[in-house]
Amino acid sequence: xxxxxxxxxxxxxxxxxxxxxxxxxxxxxxxxxxxxxxxxxxxxxxxxxxxxxxxxxxxxxxxxxxxxxxxxxxxxxxxxxxxxxxxxxxxxxxxxxxxxxxxxxxxxxxxxxxxxxxxxxxxxxxxxxxxxxxxxxxxxxxxxxxxxxxxxxxxxxxxxxxxxxxxxxxxxxxxxxxxxxxxxxxxxxxxxxxxxxxxxxxxxxxxxxxxxxxxxxxxxxxxxxxxxxxxxxxxxxxxxxxxxxxxxxxxxxxxxxxxxxxxxxxxxxxxxxxxxxxxxxxxxxxxxxxxxxxxxxxxxxxxxxxxxxxxxxxxxxxxxxxxxxxxxxxxxxxxxxxxxxxxxxxxxxxxxxxxxxxxxxxxxxxx
Numbered sequence: 001x002x003x004x005x006x007x008x009x010x011x012x013x014x015x016x017x018x019x020x021x022x023x024x025x026x027x028x029x030x031x032x033x034x035x036x037x038x039x040x041x042x043x044x045x046x047x048x049x050x051x052x053x054x055x056x057x058x059x060x061x062x063x064x065x066x067x068x069x070x071x072x073x074x075x076x077x078x079x080x081x082x083x084x085x086x087x088x089x090x091x092x093x094x095x096x097x098x099x100x101x102x103x104x105x106x107x108x109x110x111x112x113x114x115x116x117x118x119x120x121x122x123x124x125x126x127x128x129x130x131x132x133x134x135x136x137x138x139x140x141x142x143x144x145x146x147x148x149x150x151x152x153x154x155x156x157x158x159x160x161x162x163x164x165x166x167x168x169x170x171x172x173x174x175x176x177x178x179x180x181x182x183x184x185x186x187x188x189x190x191x192x193x194x195x196x197x198x199x200x201x202x203x204x205x206x207x208x209x210x211x212x213x214x215x216x217x218x219x220x221x222x223x224x225x226x227x228x229x230x231x232x233x234x235x236x237x238x239x240x241x242x243x244x245x246x247x248x249x250x251x252x253x254x255x256x257x258x259x260x261x262x263x264x265x266x267x268x269x270x271x272x273x274x275x276x277x278x279x280x281x282x283x284x285x286x287x288x289x290x291x292x293x294x295x296x297x298x299x300x301x302x303x304x305x306x307x308x309x310x311x312x313x314x315x316x317x318x319x320x321x322x323x324x325x326x327x328x329x330x331x332x333x334x335x336x337x338x339x340x341x342x343x344x345x346x347x348x349x350x351x352x353x354x355x356x357x358x359x360x361x362x363x364x365x366x367x
Contacts, residue, residue, distance in 0.1 A: 005352060008345045009141040011134070014297040016349035024353040034263075035289040041264020042271070042281035057086045062102070062163035069106035075099045080246040091253035093243035098235070100197045101165045110159075117162050120171045121153050124334065127178035135300060136341065145341035151275035152334045166330035169199035174334040176205075177306055185213075185221045193228035200236065201328060203229055204312050212305060266317040269329035270336055287340065294339030297346025306335055 007013055019027065061082045068078035079096050089095050105113050125146065132145040156167045172195035180188035192209070195202035210225030267288050271277050276284035292314075295307045313332045 005349065007137060008348055009136050009138070010298065010342060010345045011137050012299055014342070014345040014349045015299045016297055016346045016353060019350070019353050021353060021356070024350055027350065028354070031289070031293055034292065035286055037263040038267045038285035038289045039282060041262070041267035042285045043264075057088075059160050059163065061086050061088065062097075065097075065102045066105045066163065069102055075102065076242050076246045080251075084251070088252075089254040090243075090247045090251040093236075093240040093247075094200065095254055096239070096243045097165055098197060098200060098239060101168060101199075105163070114159055114162055117168065117171070118157065120168070120175070121157060121334075124171055124175040124178060125149055125153070127175055128335075128338070131178055131302065132338075132341070135298060141341055145338055148337040148340055149334065152273075152337045154275055155273045155277075156330060156333060161330075164327060164330065165199040166201075166327045169195040169202045170330040170332065170334055172198070173202055173205050173309070173331055177302060177309070177335065180209075180302065180305070182218075182301065185218075185224060189221075189224040189228050192225070193231060196228065196232040197235060199331070200232060201316070202331060203232055204316055205309050205331070206232075208308050208312050209305060212308060261318055263314065263318050266314045266329065269317060269326035270333065272326045273329045273333040274337055276337070288336070290343050291336050291339035294341065294343030294346060295335075296339075297349075298339075298342040303342070306339075310336065310339075 005013070005017070016024065016027070064082040064085075065075070065079050068082070069075060076096070076099075079099075079102075080090060083090050083095065108116070128149055129142070129146055132142045136142045136145060153171075155161065156170060161167050172191050176188045176191040176195065179191070188209075189206075192202065192206045196206060206225050206229050210222050210229065213219075213225060214222035267285050270288050271281070271284045276287060279287070292307075292310060295303055295310060297303075310332050313328060317328045
């Protein structure tokens with residue numbers, strides 16, 4: 001095993017510095033496989049920007065629901081009417097967004113909701129600045145990490161995108177990760193619960209965090225995450241009952257044939273929702289793979305949690321039927337590119353392990 005070298009950007013050596021030669025080879029092969037899958041996902045050409053990729057009908061539905069609530073209409077009848085008008089399925093009940101965000105947006109002027117989202121983004125960035133300052137050794141890498149964070153957030157700050165629950169849930173997931181510490185996890189659970197009540201797919205994040213806490217023997221924290229998921233389950237029961245009151249037997253259901261999009265679908269979604277859409281598709285796809293690698297290389301408990309969260313949403317987006325469009329990538333878009341700040345140390349340490357040619361020499365001494 002090669003002796004760890006002085007870190008480039010990180011305060012501590014990366015995870016790659018502790019690998020054996022065989023483990024390093026396996027990691028390189030896996031990284032090449034991920035890079036190949038990313039390139040396969042963009043072989044069709046360029047990837048659109050977020051506002052160009054959003055279906056106008058999706059905007060109309062969300063905007064119409066908020067407008068109906070402002071006009072005094074009840075949430076579930078209004079949502080059913082808007083879904084029917086847009087030709088969307090009304091079954092199963094999860095085709096109806098949770099009412100949390102539309103009700104809040106309807107109570108606020110449009111400009112105020114945009115300002116609230118901007119304040120949430122600023123608060124999330126401030127929390128991650130503290131994390132990056134502790135992880136990266138010099139101001140320049142910290143500044144680069146903050147630019148990468150901004151590159152992941154910028155696609156979520158467009159006025160039209162603010163209507164989507166995934167936008168707010170993604171910001172809250174990023175904030176929850178930033179403030180979670182070994183001895184201070186209650187706030188992280190509370191913020192994640194808010195994210196789940198806005199968009200139920202944030203539960204993947206909470207479940208992953210709970211399982212990691214349980215695996216580390218942190219039973220109280222695991223119970224906290226389980227309580228958040230349990231609250232969502234109760235809300236979903238009432239949500240399903242309310243949806244059943246406004247859905248008829250002739251209303252269309254979502255197709256069971258959707259899903260199994262593959263890893264390339266997640267890569268395209270990640271490019272679309274971040275500043276990477278400005279780059280050539282092949283370069284952007286490789287940067288997604290390197291960003292995932294970078295998160296895996298930062299040797300820190302929060303990096304493990306971000307890595308697992310990214311992997312969970314990559315898998316969910318790739319295989320689950322409900323992952324239509326690119327909106328699920330909003331849940332991890334703010335943090336994805338930050339992994340590029342950790343990649344240089346990981347790549348350098350991985351190369352050192354692979355190129356280490358030291359040999360143990362045994363010398364026999366005869367007396």
